[in-house]
Amino acid sequence: MTSDQGMCAVVTGAGGLLGTAIAERLAIDGYRVAVVDIDVDTARQTVDRIESAGGTALAIECDLRDEGQIAAAFASATEAFGPVRALVNNAAIFPLNAFVDTPVEELDETTAINQRAYFIAAQHAARAMIEAGGGVMVNVASIVWHGRWTQMVPYVAAKGAIVATTRALARELGEHGIRVNAVAPGAFKGRGEAQQHPDLEAYEREILGEQALKRRGLPEELAAAVSFLCGDDSSFITGQTLNVDGGWIMS
Numbered sequence: 103m104t105s106d107q108g109m110c111a112v113v114t115g116a117g118g119l120l121g122t123a124i125a126e127r128l129a130i131d132g133y134r135v136a137v138v139d140i141d142v143d144t145a146r147q148t149v150d151r152i153e154s155a156g157g158t159a160l161a162i163e164c165d166l167r168d169e170g171q172i173a174a175a176f177a178s179a180t181e182a183f184g185p186v187r188a189l190v191n192n193a194a195i196f197p198l199n200a201f202v203d204t205p206v207e208e209l210d211e212t213t214a215i216n217q218r219a220y221f222i223a224a225q226h227a228a229r230a231m232i233e234a235g236g237g238v239m240v241n242v243a244s245i246v247w248h249g250r251w252t253q254m255v256p257y258v259a260a261k262g263a264i265v266a267t268t269r270a271l272a273r274e275l276g277e278h279g280i281r282v283n284a285v286a287p288g289a290f291k292g293r294g295e296a297q298q299h300p301d302l303e304a305y306e307r308e309i310l311g312e313q314a315l316k317r318r319g320l321p322e323e324l325a326a327a328v329s330f331l332c333g334d335d336s337s338f339i340t341g342q343t344l345n346v347d348g349g350w351i352m353s
């Protein structure tokens with residue numbers, strides 16, 4: 103039995119590819135998981151998978167662009183499972199546009215979901231964790247912030263902000279026993295990839311050419327890194343961003 107047993111974890115975007123794997127893994131670790139997503143049908147599917155495996159979860163419909171809905175999601179999670187002890191900020195959108203053609207509304211929308219919502223969710227979580235005497239947060243960033251990718255400036259900017267926010271939060275919240283880390287996934291197969299790369303076969307060849315490991319990563323492998331950062335085995339690690347990318351970026 104670890105300290106995770108029965109505690110409340112909130113995972114945003116947990117109806118999506120990586121969020122589902124993360125929520126499932128945290129349930130296996132013993133958390134009771136609030137599965138937050140704007141798409142409540144996929145959130146329910148994640149809950150079904152968790153419950154089928156013997157875990158406990160609750161689907162919460164929430165548009166993370168709306169501050170009030172984020173507050174309501176945390177209230178529902180707390181009512182169901184007690185104070186939030188783990189937060190995984192994971193939801194994001196992936197718009198793809200040449201910079202000169204990118205409407206400013208796309209920047210606003212991407213920032214709202216990929217950065218502003220992470221901030222607001224972390225505030226709700228931090229207040230609960232300070233009262234409880236500790237907790238863990240993991241922000242899902244991306245390796246794109248290293249700067250080799252084009253036609254996605256708002257996305258890259260938000261992911262860089264998440265890496266910086268992770269460090270700032272780790273510094274400020276450490277005295278309360280709260281650890282804050284990030285994972286930076288490489289390329290995992292999902293809806294975002296299909297939107298960004300119409301020629302998926304060519305993209306796959308490019309990925310395998312870049313990665314040190316010559317195979318595609320599995321969502322479960324990203325979830326395992328999140329599990330590590332949420333668990334006691336990483337008890338002296340905070341403010342870090344862990345690349346989970348098969349050795350694509352080495353810095």
Ligand SMILES: NC(=O)c1ccc[n+]([C@@H]2O[C@H](COP(=O)([O-])OP(=O)(O)OC[C@H]3O[C@@H](n4cnc5c(N)ncnc54)[C@H](O)[C@@H]3O)[C@@H](O)[C@H]2O)c1
Nearest residue numbers: 115117118119120140165166192193194244287289290292
């Ligand atoms: N898949 C990859 O290869 C990859 C690579 C690098 C980083 N990432 C990051 O991993 C995370 C998850 O990506 P994914 O591939 O699972 O994407 P996905 O599209 O499968 O899942 C994203 C989820 O976020 C939800 N969402 C979107 N807008 C929302 C909103 N306004 N309110 C609430 N929920 C909303 C979607 O409904 C979806 O379920 C993201 O932060 C992404 O940037 C993914």
